[in-house]
Amino acid sequence: MKPFPLHRDNAGIEVGKRPAHPERTAVIEARGALLTWDEIGATTHPAAEIFDPDQAADWLWEVYGRRNSAAVLGDASEIRPDEPSTVLAAARRLAHIRWASRWWPASSLAGVPPLSAGLLAAEEAEMVFAVEHLLEDEQAVERALAQVDLGPVEQLTGDPRLGQTAADLLERVSDLADDYGVELPTLPSGAANDWALAAGGHTAGATPIASGSHAIDWTQIPPGLVDAAGRARWELSRRHGETVLTVVVPAAPRSSVDRPSADPPLFAQLGPSEVRLQRSTNAPQFHGSASAPSSVMLLPADRRNLQVYSPAMTRPRGVDAATAERQAEIISYAHRLAGQPDALLAVRAATGVGD
Amino acid sequence: MVPRASLHTRPWRCRPGALRLRCVSQALSTNLGVSLPRGMVIADAWAQLGAAVSPLSNSSGRPLARTVKLILDPLILRPVQNPHFAGAAIAIDHVDALRDSILDAGPLLAATSDWFRLIKRARRKAKITDGNPQDLYFQHCYELAHLHGAPEGVVNATALADEVVTEVQDLRGDKTVGRLRDFVTDPGHAAELSRLLETVWRHDAHAENMQPPSTLLADFLADCATRPDSAAFAKLSADRIGTSEASELRSDGTAQEYGLTAHRSVRPPTLGDRASKSRLPKPFDRSILERTFASFTTIFQRESMEDIPRLVVKEIHRSAAPWQLSEETSRVTMALGRDASTGLTPQTIDTDIPRSHPLVRLRSRWQRQPYVHRALRLPDATAADLPEDLRSDITVIRRPYLRRLWVRLHGRELRGEQVDAQTVWDLLDGVLRSVIMDQRDRLRGTLERSGEPS
Numbered sequence: 163m164k165p166f167p168l169h170r171d172n173a174g175i176e177v178g179k180r181p182a183h184p185e186r187t188a189v190i191e192a193r194g195a196l197l198t199w200d201e202i203g204a205t206t207h208p209a210a211e212i213f214d215p216d217q218a219a220d221w222l223w224e225v226y227g228r229r230n231s232a233a234v235l236g237d238a239s240e241i242r243p244d245e246p247s248t249v250l251a252a253a254r255r256l257a258h259i260r261w262a263s264r265w266w267p268a269s270s271l272a273g274v275p276p277l278s279a280g281l282l283a284a285e286e287a288e289m290v291f292a293v294e295h296l297l298e299d300e301q302a303v304e305r306a307l308a309q310v311d312l313g314p315v316e317q318l319t320g321d322p323r324l325g326q327t328a329a330d331l332l333e334r335v336s337d338l339a340d341d342y343g344v345e346l347p348t349l350p351s352g353a354a355n356d357w358a359l360a361a362g363g364h365t366a367g368a369t370p371i372a373s374g375s376h377a378i379d380w381t382q383i384p385p386g387l388v389d390a391a392g393r394a395r396w397e398l399s400r401r402h403g404e405t406v407l408t409v410v411v412p413a414a415p416r417s418s419v420d421r422p423s424a425d426p427p428l429f430a431q432l433g434p435s436e437v438r439l440q441r442s443t444n445a446p447q448f449h450g451s452a453s454a455p456s457s458v459m460l461l462p463a464d465r466r467n468l469q470v471y472s473p474a475m476t477r478p479r480g481v482d483a484a485t486a487e488r489q490a491e492i493i494s495y496a497h498r499l500a501g502q503p504d505a506l507l508a509v510r511a512a513t514g515v516g517d
Numbered sequence: 518m519v520p521r522a523s524l525h526t527r528p529w530r531c532r533p534g535a536l537r538l539r540c541v542s543q544a545l546s547t548n549l550g551v552s553l554p555r556g557m558v559i560a561d562a563w564a565q566l567g568a569a570v571s572p573l574s575n576s577s578g579r580p581l582a583r584t585v586k587l588i589l590d591p592l593i594l595r596p597v598q599n600p601h602f603a604g605a606a607i608a609i610d611h612v613d614a615l616r617d618s619i620l621d622a623g624p625l626l627a628a629t630s631d632w633f634r635l636i637k638r639a640r641r642k643a644k645i646t647d648g649n650p651q652d653l654y655f656q657h658c659y660e661l662a663h664l665h666g667a668p669e670g671v672v673n674a675t676a677l678a679d680e681v682v683t684e685v686q687d688l689r690g691d692k693t694v695g696r697l698r699d700f701v702t703d704p705g706h707a708a709e710l711s712r713l714l715e716t717v718w719r720h721d722a723h724a725e726n727m728q729p730p731s732t733l734l735a736d737f738l739a740d741c742a743t744r745p746d747s748a749a750f751a752k753l754s755a756d757r758i759g760t761s762e763a764s765e766l767r768s769d770g771t772a773q774e775y776g777l778t779a780h781r782s783v784r785p786p787t788l789g790d791r792a793s794k795s796r797l798p799k800p801f802d803r804s805i806l807e808r809t810f811a812s813f814t815t816i817f818q819r820e821s822m823e824d825i826p827r828l829v830v831k832e833i834h835r836s837a838a839p840w841q842l843s844e845e846t847s848r849v850t851m852a853l854g855r856d857a858s859t860g861l862t863p864q865t866i867d868t869d870i871p872r873s874h875p876l877v878r879l880r881s882r883w884q885r886q887p888y889v890h891r892a893l894r895l896p897d898a899t900a901a902d903l904p905e906d907l908r909s910d911i912t913v914i915r916r917p918y919l920r921r922l923w924v925r926l927h928g929r930e931l932r933g934e935q936v937d938a939q940t941v942w943d944l945l946d947g948v949l950r951s952v953i954m955d956q957r958d959r960l961r962g963t964l965e966r967s968g969e970p971s
Contacts, residue, residue: 220556
């Protein structure tokens with residue numbers, strides 16, 4: 163296995179390096195240390211930032227092995243991780259579930275099916291329980307259970323391939339809720355949503371002047387809103403003597419078993435113009451148009467960068483050039499996961515891979 | 518029942534500050550033959566107890582965090598009485614003794630597990646769903662196991678389990694809360710209680726003399742995370758430094774700045790006639806009823822609780838006391854929290870302050886949050902749609918921090934749990950953890966709710 167370099171400074175001990183980008187970071191806050199995995203990096207062992215070695219000593223040996231944990235807390239300059247323990251495997255899986263619930267690149271365009279938030283939450287609660295002894299949050303199990311909605315799990319119990327696995331999960335999570343005194347809601351599931359793909363935005367009676375498309379930065383919008391492979395398309399046109407900016411963004415497919423949720427607000431900015439995007443009723447997309455100052459026309463082509471953001475998440479921050487490339491890697495990672503036998507139940511349920 | 522002990526006692530006898538990391542390293546690595554991590558020794562011994570203790574274990578077979586906190590530490594290992602069982606590393610000479618303590622307690626722990634199963638059944642039968650059963654019953658189960666052994670051999674085991682469930686529920690349930698409200702709102706009592714409230718608040722006008730400034734507070738704070746000095750803490754309390762430090766709350770705006778009241782100047786509380794668990798006002802703005810009510814919604818033990826009239830009268834006195842807390846140790850802790858939380862403001866920190874100083878530790882925990890929030894795809898503080906109260910709690914986290922610290926200390930006073938030198942850092946750090954986790958839940962909540970029509 164690849165060695166992890168160790169770095170010690172005034173702030174603590176670093177084991178390896180934290181991943182560079184949030185959308186591929188899987189994270190667990192352990193007692194005394196932050197554990198991070200590069201989600202698509204295929205490493206079992208995490209990088210760690212140990213800020214309280216006293217507390218971390220309690221469990222560090224379960225993550226890196228007994229000899230290694232002594233070396234980390236001692237004065238070694240690198241470690242070579244041992245075979246993973248079951249506790250480490252559970253920690254990795256928990257971090258993976260949490261990553262999937264925030265960054266899973268559901269996309270109709272790229273053929274990545276959406277995951278059920280209800281299934282993910284149930285699997286998360288179960289994994290939190292497996293590693294609660296090393297988590298920093300003393301209420302971690304209760305907090306995880308509070309997100310669970312058993313409706314989608316219950317629905318899957320009727321599935322010929324995954325029914326038994328779902329039934330077992332249902333039983334274990336129900337017991338857990340009982341043990342922790344948390345009442346789980348079982349709400350009626352949502353109805354299936356059979357949206358046709360694509361469909362474009364058009365502006366009737368308008369004369370197009372300029373158009374383009376841009377990548378959408380996932381970190382500036384909430385999960386589950388926009389198609390992960392989608393680009394924001396814009397068009398400037400003249401209509402009744404006015405300059406009009408029209409923007410269309412493909413919507414993410416939504417899991418048919420979860421309760422439908424409301425959409426956080428979505429905006430697009432092009433230079434000085436801002437457009438509020440609404441979900442279309444007749445196509446899986448968000449669209450909007452607004453009159454734009456004619457100065458937009460004067461923007462040089464390289465500054466006609468459209469950016470999509472949600473004011474529920476952030477102030478618009480600009481989109482860096484490598485965004486699309488990073489996202490493509492994550493999308494192909496999701497494709498690879500779909501075929502794996504140890505994939506999450508939520509992934510198997512969404513992609514039709516049985517036991 | 519044996520008093521609870523802190524989960525992480527730290528008896529390190531090394532020099533403070535930057536040397537600390539090296540000291541831990543020595544204990545754990547170069548001296549690997551000389552000491553082992555405490556968690557490892559406990560995990561190894563626990564594994565030998567097997568399935569008999571599974572109700573006290575998680576699905577990886579480790580003792581639950583609450584098993585360690587409520588049973589192993591305070592009732593079996595008792596690090597305060599057995600200092601060689603305390604700390605992050607156990608000297609090799611004591612490893613066997615620690616393991617044996619756990620193995621010897623095996624039958625008792627197995628019986629505790631069985632009682633816990635039985636009590637959970639009794640709870641289901643009684644259709645009780647609120648409250649964490651581990652918090653509520655773990656120590657009762659241990660007590661039952663201690664008195665009767667395993668429930669299998671006990672004729673009236675089911676009745677005993679029912680009794681515990683009923684007793685706990687009566688104490689924390691609607692009945693007690695109703696009695697509390699009836700007592701405070703009863704016209705006969707209300708007049709008398711209002712008079713008392715006026716009297717104690719008038720007396721408060723006679724300010725206590727300020728102590729001359731002392732470095733004692735700063736010295737204790739600097740070391741409390743690494744080698745808490747019990748003698749220094751005792752002296753802080755004996756010299757009434759916490760009381761003296763509270764005098765600044767009399768100046769306009771200070772208590773408001775600390776997040777303890779919504780008003781420029783501190784006002785006497787009302788008696789109150791209603792209280793709910795959620796949306797409580799800021800600590801100093803809570804009515805007497807709201808303050809007392811809080812004690813019924815968290816874990817507490819019957820033996821440390823007072824009857825209702827005494828509880829209310831004490832709360833009235835407490836409301837007019839420095840920091841609105843009764844115990845000098847609580848007031849000292851508020852003063853320590855106030856000073857430690859200057860690290861939670863944009864103000865720059867002197868680079869000479871060592872890394873182990875609570876100020877620096879709290880700040881670095883706080884400063885890690887934006888990174889974690891980005892990885893968890895949560896809103897950042899610049900998001901235009903963020904509710905203003907949440908944004909200000911995030912940007913001026915010192916206020917929710919001091920608020921939560923007060924609530925914790927107040928809760929401990931109601932439960933009769935003393936703050937000692939060893940618990941100070943756990944409190945100071947634990948409060949920030951809990952504030953951060955709550956903010957995260959609220960941030961997630963804004964995404965889930967933001968699309969709903971308001």
